[in-house]
Amino acid sequence: MQSENRAGVDLNANSGESLVNVFRYAYANSPFYKNKFAEAGLKLDDIKRPEDIQKLPFTVKSDLRSAYPYGMAAVPMEKIVRIHASSGTTGKPIVAGYTSHDLDQWAKAVAALCEMAGVTKRDVAQVSFGYGLFTGGFGLHYGLEKLGATVVPFSSGNTERQLSLMKDFGTTVLVSTPSFAIYMAETARDLGYDPLSFGLRLGLFGGEPCSEAMREEIEKAWGLKATSNYGLTEVVGPGVSGECGETAGLHILEDLFFPEIIDPLTGKNLPDGEAGELVLTPLFKEGFPVIRYRTGDITRIIPEPCPCGRPQRRMDYITGRSDDMIIIKGVNIFPSQIEEILAGFVEVSPHYLLVLHKQKGFIKDLEIRVELTPEGFSDRFKDLEILEGRIRQRLRSTLSLAPRIKLMEPKSLDRTTGKAKRIVESEE
Amino acid sequence: MVKQISVFLENKSGRLVRVAQALGEANINIRGLSIADTSDFGILRLIVDQPDKAVAELKNRGVMATVTEVIAMEVPDQPGGLAKVLAYLEAAGINIEYLYSFVEKQSRDAIIMMRVEKIQEALAVLEENNIPILSGERIYSL
Numbered sequence: 413m414q415s416e417n418r419a420g421v422d423l424n425a426n427s428g429e430s431l432v433n434v435f436r437y438a439y440a441n442s443p444f445y446k447n448k449f450a451e452a453g454l455k456l457d458d459i460k461r462p463e464d465i466q467k468l469p470f471t472v473k474s475d476l477r478s479a480y481p482y483g484m485a486a487v488p489m490e491k492i493v494r495i496h497a498s499s500g501t502t503g504k505p506i507v508a509g510y511t512s513h514d515l516d517q518w519a520k521a522v523a524a525l526c527e528m529a530g531v532t533k534r535d536v537a538q539v540s541f542g543y544g545l546f547t548g549g550f551g552l553h554y555g556l557e558k559l560g561a562t563v564v565p566f567s568s569g570n571t572e573r574q575l576s577l578m579k580d581f582g583t584t585v586l587v588s589t590p591s592f593a594i595y596m597a598e599t600a601r602d603l604g605y606d607p608l609s610f611g612l613r614l615g616l617f618g619g620e621p622c623s624e625a626m627r628e629e630i631e632k633a634w635g636l637k638a639t640s641n642y643g644l645t646e647v648v649g650p651g652v653s654g655e656c657g658e659t660a661g662l663h664i665l666e667d668l669f670f671p672e673i674i675d676p677l678t679g680k681n682l683p684d685g686e687a688g689e690l691v692l693t694p695l696f697k698e699g700f701p702v703i704r705y706r707t708g709d710i711t712r713i714i715p716e717p718c719p720c721g722r723p724q725r726r727m728d729y730i731t732g733r734s735d736d737m738i739i740i741k742g743v744n745i746f747p748s749q750i751e752e753i754l755a756g757f758v759e760v761s762p763h764y765l766l767v768l769h770k771q772k773g774f775i776k777d778l779e780i781r782v783e784l785t786p787e788g789f790s791d792r793f794k795d796l797e798i799l800e801g802r803i804r805q806r807l808r809s810t811l812s813l814a815p816r817i818k819l820m821e822p823k824s825l826d827r828t829t830g831k832a833k834r835i836v837e838s839e840e
Numbered sequence: 841m842v843k844q845i846s847v848f849l850e851n852k853s854g855r856l857v858r859v860a861q862a863l864g865e866a867n868i869n870i871r872g873l874s875i876a877d878t879s880d881f882g883i884l885r886l887i888v889d890q891p892d893k894a895v896a897e898l899k900n901r902g903v904m905a906t907v908t909e910v911i912a913m914e915v916p917d918q919p920g921g922l923a924k925v926l927a928y929l930e931a932a933g934i935n936i937e938y939l940y941s942f943v944e945k946q947s948r949d950a951i952i953m954m955r956v957e958k959i960q961e962a963l964a965v966l967e968e969n970n971i972p973i974l975s976g977e978r979i980y981s982l
Binding site for chain 2 (some may be wrong): 424785786789791792793796818819820821822823824
């Protein structure tokens, strides 16, 4: 990879060729892309070499939404053998249609990730993802089957029965969201079982971000090795990337998905190692092809090779969503970064509010309001000032920006259940 | 040594009232107080007749409050009275974190509340120079 590290795309010969083919295929078969490329003034001959991919427009969520239900199809519907869809909580659902070839490639991808995580034919794998329109259940199911593991398609819910079958069937691999794994361990204890007695040895977690704390909790509770994997319905479902036994980033299946990291503002490609928005192009899709899909997820390509020796590059854990990004004085900041730093101080609670002080529409200063805990309170100003200084210092070394810290009384910040309101603007 | 209540207050209207009301409703009498503030927050320091009860009451209401030990001493209520005492402490290399005063009704002396880094050393210096030090019981029942 590594050969040239410029702000551009790293293309190995294979995926490079595939990219050109993906473009040609979409141009010829997808009315949606034909139209999109025409709008961008692109002709078939404009994309000849792998580098040319950067001329292609991005595909964004609203494109897929407005194509509801079958607007992304590049084959006659008689060739589509399955439909999946996102939940559509914030609008129309996003629909993905698969040909048998697509399903086969998808299962291959998931099988490769499961094998990388350490699943073998001898494992009994319980899939606790919902089976339905959601890609998680069926995605993992067919991948595990392809690998040769014994699949228990339990689906989600009914935790007590899930636990009792897990014991009876001798389940060794749990496939679920990390929060469900934690919930199941709690339920097991409530029922008088020790989760450690179940014999689970491996967990494949996805569907939501898994923090380091969650991973530790799951591993300790079940005595298993927790691995995470990544994917999204818009590009196929689970199967894009996953952890190997090193659990130090997620290997991207680069022969099936072409990854790019872009600056979410300018759309320019960023070199390996720099954090930006992940853009994915699946290289195998016939049914509903997608080109340069902006995932909205912020991560980076880890430039160093993995100690496991696999050639596929790794993406780092998702640190935020590009829609949450704030730009202050040219610095890109994600609330999740701030949250992580604040969590390292016992003197303040993890509740915070970011106040963006604006002047003529520009963000001039960032103020972070944070609640003091009893551990942090001292009746000497000096101590409180030192605390503010320490927090500011930690933020500066991570964000390259020193925000103003404002200490608040406990429980003075809004705690709306669910997603708390973390950002407000104030115009000067 | 005297138990002082220290309260963290955001610089926002209504915060001080909340504290005063909480104490009033619990029938706790305020003997003396001082407020120091920055543009963001303030620290209210209170001397009350029942310090432990006061802290419990405030905490119950979600107020950030803690007990701090301070020295109470009597200083002659006349020009130069305070200066003399401070000079003793200064000479002994004792740093004062903060101090505030209130005037006792029945006496001609002023009462100075003071927090220092080295409490034991400060007490020794004061004793050596015959500066009257007041006990907690004495202060609470003023």
